[in-house]
Each structure stands twice: as structure tokens, then as C-alpha cells.
Amino acid sequence: MEAVVALERDAQLMLRVREGDDTSFGLLLERHRGPMVHFLYRMVQNQAVSEELAQEVFLRVYRSRETYEPTAKFTTWLFRIATHVALNSIRDRKKEKGHESLDEEMLDGMERQVADRQQTVEQEMVHEVKLREVRQAIEALPAKQRAAVLMHKYEGLDYAQIAGVLSCSESAIKSLLFRAYEALRGRLAHMA
Amino acid sequence: MICLSRNEQGAELLSSYLAKTLDAARTAELDRHIRECADCRGLAMVWERLDEFAVPEVTPGFDARLYARIAREEARVLGWRKWLWRPVAPLAAAAAVVAAVLIVHPFGSPDAAKQASKTEIEQVAQAVDDLDLLTPIDR
Numbered sequence: 035m036e037a038v039v040a041l042e043r044d045a046q047l048m049l050r051v052r053e054g055d056d057t058s059f060g061l062l063l064e065r066h067r068g069p070m071v072h073f074l075y076r077m078v079q080n081q082a083v084s085e086e087l088a089q090e091v092f093l094r095v096y097r098s099r100e101t102y103e104p105t106a107k108f109t110t111w112l113f114r115i116a117t118h119v120a121l122n123s124i125r126d127r128k129k130e131k132g133h134e135s136l137d138e139e140m141l142d143g144m145e146r147q148v149a150d151r152q153q154t155v156e157q158e159m160v161h162e163v164k165l166r167e168v169r170q171a172i173e174a175l176p177a178k179q180r181a182a183v184l185m186h187k188y189e190g191l192d193y194a195q196i197a198g199v200l201s202c203s204e205s206a207i208k209s210l211l212f213r214a215y216e217a218l219r220g221r222l223a224h225m226a
Numbered sequence: 227m228i229c230l231s232r233n234e235q236g237a238e239l240l241s242s243y244l245a246k247t248l249d250a251a252r253t254a255e256l257d258r259h260i261r262e263c264a265d266c267r268g269l270a271m272v273w274e275r276l277d278e279f280a281v282p283e284v285t286p287g288f289d290a291r292l293y294a295r296i297a298r299e300e301a302r303v304l305g306w307r308k309w310l311w312r313p314v315a316p317l318a319a320a321a322a323v324v325a326a327v328l329i330v331h332p333f334g335s336p337d338a339a340k341q342a343s344k345t346e347i348e349q350v351a352q353a354v355d356d357l358d359l360l361t362p363i364d365r
Contacts (some may be wrong), residue, residue, distance in 0.1 A: 035239075037360060049350055058348065060289075063289060063292070067284055067288065067289075068284060071281075071284045072281040075282070076279060076281065081282050081285075085284065085285060085288060087290075088284075088290070089291060089292050089295060092291070093295055096296055097299075119233055137326070138343050150325060161278075164278055165278055165279070165280075168276060168278055168279050169274050169279060172276075172279065186241070187241075187273070187275075187276050188279075192238075193238065205234075206231070208234040208235065208237075208238075209234055211237045212234045212237065213238060215233070215236070215237050215240075215269060215272060217229070218272045218276075219265070219268045219269055219271075219272045222272050222275050224270075224272070225271065225275055
């Protein structure tokens with residue numbers, strides 16, 4: 035019920051943006067900025083790139099305001115744009131750079147998170163290793179499986195929404211997620 | 227028996243189980259099964275491990291950078307529209323003037339037509355000059 039209310043509010047806000055109300059765009063940005071950046075961060079595992087991509091997503095939303103029609107859930111539309119942008123970025127970065135900057139960013143992120151928690155050196159090292167393994171296991175998933183897992187696990191999207199984002203059937207998403215979690219279980223089994 | 231690792235609904239079931247949103251009977255059934263099934267324990271472990279993938283805060287200048295990009299893009303679009311409209315506007319105005327003259331004086335004697343044609347040309351030329359004067363100069 036809460037999700038339905040949230041959907042209606044998002045769609046209403048977007049319709050107001052279409053009428054030229056920039057304040058409503060600000061409210062949409064406020065509501066979805068965090069989830070967008072976090073989803074993209076987990077997709078590309080680089081903070082600067084994730085924010086750049088999130089800006090591209092909101093820019094595309096703003097560009098589309100005049101033709102917006104609330105035919106799908108706003109979040110489904112938003113994640114569809116974000117997934118498209120992320121998959122393009124992953125493809126381009128693979129071509130251009132390989133994984134050098136990704137590793138640097140991973141270390142930066144881990145250092146920051148560890149410092150925040152004020153753990154002992156040993157705990158920090160254990161945490162770093164676990165975090166690195168989780169991130170690498172996610173990164174090793176095929177991009178579409180990765181997107182589906184991130185939307186399902188962290189963003190709370192259900193099968194139908196993920197199917198809408200990835201333009202496939204619900205049964206295909208069930209199968210995709212099943213394979214993804216099985217792959218993660220295989221890669222992270224030693225951590226049990 | 228529910229086995230998460232042999233069920234395509236497993237991910238959904240597992241997330242509901244860990245969020246404690248399943249009914250008591252289903253929860254008890256899964257509790258028992260997870261104790262006995264290594265594969266399902268593995269899946270539950272994966273779900274918990276994924277929680278460790280923390281994300282950094284969004285940097286403070288995010289909105290300002292976005293609005294600056296939007297402003298730049300809007301300025302660029304406006305520039306394009308202006309550039310595309312400039313050569314079209316005088317021609318459209320001239321065509322409108324010609325059309326108006328033809329509607330008011332559709333036919334006439336050859337001399338009158340010649341005179342009218344000369345007047346029309348002068349009017350069109352004047353209209354084009356006027357429009358050129360009215361068109362803002364790019365700075």
C-alpha cells in the first residue's frame with residue numbers, strides 16, 4: 035500500500051514537472067538521489083563515476099519531462115534509465131581502462147568505511163577481505179544479473195518491477211536471480 | 227519441503243524469511259529446513275554477506291552540479307532553436323506578405339499587375355529589411 039502511495043506521488047510530481055514546476059523536480063531528486071547513486075555505485079564500484087551516471091539519469095528524466103506519461107511505475111522507469119546508463123558505462127570502461135581505477139576506488143572506499151567504524155587493525159583486515167570478496171563476487175556476475183541482484187537485494191524492487199526494468203518476463207527474472215544467487219553462493223561459500 | 231536452492235522463488239522466499247514477513251508456519255518450516263540443508267544455509271549466508279557492501283554518502287555538491295548541467299543544456303538548446311529560427315523567420319514573413327497581397331489583389335490588367343508586382347516586391351523587400359532590423363544581434 036505504501037509503495038502504491040509512493041508511486042502515485044512520484045508520478046504526480048513528474049506530471050507537475052511536465053507542467054513546468056521545477057520545485058517538483060527538486061522533490062523527486064530529493065526522494066531518489068540516494069537510491070540512484072547507491073545502485074549505480076554498486077553497479078560500477080566507483081564513487082565519482084556513480085555520481086556522474088546518476089546525474090546523467092536525472093538529466094534524462096528532466097529532458098523527458100515534456101513527453102512524460104505515467105504508463106509505468108516511476109521507479110521502474112527511473113531504474114530502467116539507470117540500468118541502461120550503467121550497462122553502457124561498464125561496457126565503455128571495459129573497453130577503455132580495464133579495472134585499474136576500480137581497484138583504486140575499492141581500496142579508497144574500504145579505507146573510509148573501516149576508519150568510520152573505528153575497528154581494531156585485525157578486525158579491519160578481516161572486514162576488508164570480506165568486503166573485497168563480496169564486491170568482487172558481485173562484480174564477477176554478468177552485468178544483467180548484477181543489476182537484477184542489486185535491485186532485488188538493496189533497492190527492494192519485486193520481480194515484476196525488475197522485469198519491467200530489464201524488459202523481460204517475470205519468469206525470466208526469477209530464473210536470472212536464481213542463477214545469480216547460486217553463483218554468489220558458489221563464490222562466497224568459503225566465508226560461511 | 228521448501229528448498230530455497232531448488233526453487234526459483236527462493237530469492238523472494240529468502241528475503242521474506244529474513245525480513246520476518248512470512249507467516250509463523252512457513253517461518254517454522256524454513257527454520258527447520260535451513261538447519262538441515264547446507265545449500266540453503268549457504269544462500270542465507272550470501273544474503274547476510276551482501277549486507278556488508280556499504281555505500282558512501284552522496285557528495286554535498288551533487289544537486290548544484292546537476293542544476294548547472296541542466297542550465298548549460300537548456301542554454302545550448304535555446305541557442306540552437308534561435309539559430310535555426312533566424313533564417314526561417316524573414317522568409318516566412320515574406321511569404322505571408324506575398325500571400326496576403328495575392329489574396330487582396332488576385333487578378334488585374336497587365337499594367338495594374340505590373341504595378342502591383344513592383345509594389346509587392348518593394349513591400350516584401352521592406353518587410354525583410356524590417357525583420358532584419360528586429361532580429362537580435364548575437365553577442
